[in-house]
Amino acid sequence: MAAAYGRSFSGSGMVMWMLLIGLFVSTPAQAQFIPMTDEQDMFAITRSDGDVYIYHTVFVGLVNGFHVDRRVVGGDWERITEEPVFPVSGGTGFVRMIGEDMFTELQDITGQETSQQVFLSMKMRQNLNFIGSVLFPDVASALGNLYIDRDAPVGQQTEYRFVIVNTRGEPTGNEITGRFDLQPGTPESPRRFSVSNEGTELIMEWEYPAAPISQDGVSEFRFYERREGRSVPLTDRTALRLGDKSRYTFRTDIQALNRSYTIFVVAADATGQESDPSNTVTIVPEDNIPPDPVVNIDLHRLDETRVEISWEVSTDLDAAGYHVFRMERNEEDFIRLTDGMLDVFQNVFVDSTITGSSHYNYKIRVYDRQGNVSKPSNISSILIEAFAPPAPPRALEAALQDDGTVQLSWGASPTDDIVTYYVMRREIHPEISSHARVNDDRTLATQLRDLGLSDAGFPEGRTFEYGIVAVGPSAMQSDTVFAELHIPLVTPPEPPPFTDVLPARGGRININWQASPSATVTSYEVHRILGPVRADRDGADDAEGLDDSAGQRPDGGAQGGMREGASNGIAQNGWDSPPEGADLERMLTEANRVGATGRGNRFIRDEKVVPGHTYQYMVTAVDSAGNRSQPALTEAVLYRSTAPPQPVRNTQARLIDGQVTVQWEPVRAQYLSGYVIYRSRSATGGFERVAEVDAGETRWTDSNGDAGNWYRVHAVDTSENKSRRTRATQATR
Numbered sequence: 001m002a003a004a005y006g007r008s009f010s011g012s013g014m015v016m017w018m019l020l021i022g023l024f025v026s027t028p029a030q031a032q033f034i035p036m037t038d039e040q041d042m043f044a045i046t047r048s049d050g051d052v053y054i055y056h057t058v059f060v061g062l063v064n065g066f067h068v069d070r071r072v073v074g075g076d077w078e079r080i081t082e083e084p085v086f087p088v089s090g091g092t093g094f095v096r097m098i099g100e101d102m103f104t105e106l107q108d109i110t111g112q113e114t115s116q117q118v119f120l121s122m123k124m125r126q127n128l129n130f131i132g133s134v135l136f137p138d139v140a141s142a143l144g145n146l147y148i149d150r151d152a153p154v155g156q157q158t159e160y161r162f163v164i165v166n167t168r169g170e171p172t173g174n175e176i177t178g179r180f181d182l183q184p185g186t187p188e189s190p191r192r193f194s195v196s197n198e199g200t201e202l203i204m205e206w207e208y209p210a211a212p213i214s215q216d217g218v219s220e221f222r223f224y225e226r227r228e229g230r231s232v233p234l235t236d237r238t239a240l241r242l243g244d245k246s247r248y249t250f251r252t253d254i255q256a257l258n259r260s261y262t263i264f265v266v267a268a269d270a271t272g273q274e275s276d277p278s279n280t281v282t283i284v285p286e287d288n289i290p291p292d293p294v295v296n297i298d299l300h301r302l303d304e305t306r307v308e309i310s311w312e313v314s315t316d317l318d319a320a321g322y323h324v325f326r327m328e329r330n331e332e333d334f335i336r337l338t339d340g341m342l343d344v345f346q347n348v349f350v351d352s353t354i355t356g357s358s359h360y361n362y363k364i365r366v367y368d369r370q371g372n373v374s375k376p377s378n379i380s381s382i383l384i385e386a387f388a389p390p391a392p393p394r395a396l397e398a399a400l401q402d403d404g405t406v407q408l409s410w411g412a413s414p415t416d417d418i419v420t421y422y423v424m425r426r427e428i429h430p431e432i433s434s435h436a437r438v439n440d441d442r443t444l445a446t447q448l449r450d451l452g453l454s455d456a457g458f459p460e461g462r463t464f465e466y467g468i469v470a471v472g473p474s475a476m477q478s479d480t481v482f483a484e485l486h487i488p489l490v491t492p493p494e495p496p497p498f499t500d501v502l503p504a505r506g507g508r509i510n511i512n513w514q515a516s517p518s519a520t521v522t523s524y525e526v527h528r529i530l531g532p533v534r535a536d537r538d539g540a541d542d543a544e545g546l547d548d549s550a551g552q553r554p555d556g557g558a559q560g561g562m563r564e565g566a567s568n569g570i571a572q573n574g575w576d577s578p579p580e581g582a583d584l585e586r587m588l589t590e591a592n593r594v595g596a597t598g599r600g601n602r603f604i605r606d607e608k609v610v611p612g613h614t615y616q617y618m619v620t621a622v623d624s625a626g627n628r629s630q631p632a633l634t635e636a637v638l639y640r641s642t643a644p645p646q647p648v649r650n651t652q653a654r655l656i657d658g659q660v661t662v663q664w665e666p667v668r669a670q671y672l673s674g675y676v677i678y679r680s681r682s683a684t685g686g687f688e689r690v691a692e693v694d695a696g697e698t699r700w701t702d703s704n705g706d707a708g709n710w711y712r713v714h715a716v717d718t719s720e721n722k723s724r725r726t727r728a729t730q731a732t733r
Helices: 012-021 091-098 100-110 115-124 126-135 137-143 581-587
Strands: 042-046 052-056 065-072 146-149 157-165 171-181 191-198 201-207 218-227 230-233 247-253 261-269 281-283 298-303 306-310 319-328 348-351 358-368 380-384 394-400 406-411 420-429 447-450 463-471 481-486 499-504 508-513 521-530 593-598 603-606 613-623 637-639 652-656 659-663 672-680 688-694 699-702 710-717
Touching: 042 157, 042 171, 052 171, 065 146, 091 100, 091 115, 091 137, 100 115, 100 126, 100 137, 115 126, 115 137, 126 137, 126 218, 137 146, 146 157, 191 261, 191 281, 201 261, 218 247, 298 380, 306 358, 306 380, 319 348, 394 463, 394 481, 406 463, 406 481, 420 447, 499 613, 499 637, 508 613, 521 603, 593 603, 659 710, 672 699, 688 699
Parallel strands: none
Antiparallel strands: 042 052, 052 146, 065 157, 157 171, 191 201, 201 247, 218 230, 218 261, 261 281, 298 306, 306 348, 319 358, 358 380, 394 406, 406 447, 420 463, 463 481, 499 508, 508 603, 521 593, 521 613, 613 637, 652 659, 659 699, 672 688, 672 710
């Protein structure tokens, strides 16, 4: 049976081989001794006639050959080749050895034209080399991958050795060795063979154990038909065996329907041996392919009770006729309108069973002479309208419930044949959204519970508009009845998550902050909680222009909740947590208020800063209902002036009654804190600090001074800036 079987790799067989080829990597031309596959280096197939086919899967070089040695396990090696075996070395010899038919097949598979190009592709590309060798023994012999031992010690454990030789027949030092149990046999039969058909295409399915070819030698499957007592090939195409696959499907075309086919499948090994047949399946393929559906259904309303349906005539040669189906809007399935099948050329039908206003949907099915039914055509719809819409429902009311849902209620429409009510909702403040359906299902009740946006309630501070319509049987809708509902804003907003302060020139501190994550915020307020306040921008009298109440107790002690030594590099002390209760209320006063900004502005400047003092602020978010967030504190920052006071002028020193009296003109500076006096015995250096006096003093007496001493006086402001040095003054008598 194997000898009569013609092989072809056209169609899916060739596609499968090309897929297998893609699983391998090409062998480089310079390689001399490289395994071509993950299979073991050698495998052997012992045929039932006693011949042993020994394959090796190693690329041994382009011009090398081999000797073959053999020994029964426990015995001595014997050489079974009298002369070295050399594979063909060119395209002409390759074609002569494999035959013209096989060469033509390999031209298609390799994509090459000349005999030399095909030979080099099969020799040098390990994927083609290996697959071609295990499928075709002639190809394996031509490429030097196969030796057939026709005098093998069948039934014994035997070792074979390929000794690689060069062109002079000298060993190269490379050997390939394998050990095999030479038990003759044929491949295992395929199992669970089944056959079905789709028109003239047979679909064959079967199972076969998953195993590499080196284990059982099986390389392909062949298909036969039993006809008049003989087994003949069903097709000249074979199915390739895949080592990791156990379920197979193969499709092939047949010439005729409605006749009996008795079919089986066999497994074939690389030597051409076939297994016993699988289970045999007899099938009588019939035309079971349904006709194509019709397209382009047109509907035309003739009057209030009749609709004309037309469509294009079926082009299926086996078509026998049509049935027409209809579904009304309120129905759940299509019903057949035609009692008998319409003729294939009768492509117009009048539905005279319309009974009321509604949407009507139609579809057509085509039937052939074998009883096959097409898929339904596209569905076409038509609306048979009523003359007047239904009356609207009455008095829609919306009430917010304690659980956050909204209870809707209304009076029923006075129209009798109402099909359902549609309830809609949209936001109208602070933003306007599109309408959304509240009820997806039909309802004839007069109340409904709205669970909110995505069934998760409603956000605070928003206003919603509800609308309801009554729907009649023709889908006509009544006028809409509306109701509004405001969701109160009761939850204070979140405070700003981040604040920052930065001193600026000119007696200013910049305060900025990050936006509150709450969407209901409409403004921000900033209050000063630590630091005195300058009366005006030009600076009034120090005693009258400062308010020291912020951040201090009435007795002048440090406020509770404040920290000592708080610092951001220049900070002194301040609050380490926001004030609460009465402290917070006392600070949220107009006197401490720096200013307010809108939602989009998160920056404000304190214009009344006194140099030399520490300042701290709190920022609160305010929503549209006046709810305030918890305050967000800034760091405490010490504001320093960078400009020193004017130098001290007209300094005089005189020894009177054994003491030196030093006096000077007062320095006019807004933030003057006092004077520092230095003394030295020399006019050029060695001055030491001997005293400091308040800003209101312009005279100081040195009880340890003497005539001839030198004095300097410096003015110091609240930022500890010291006036520049002036000429020293010597004490006289």
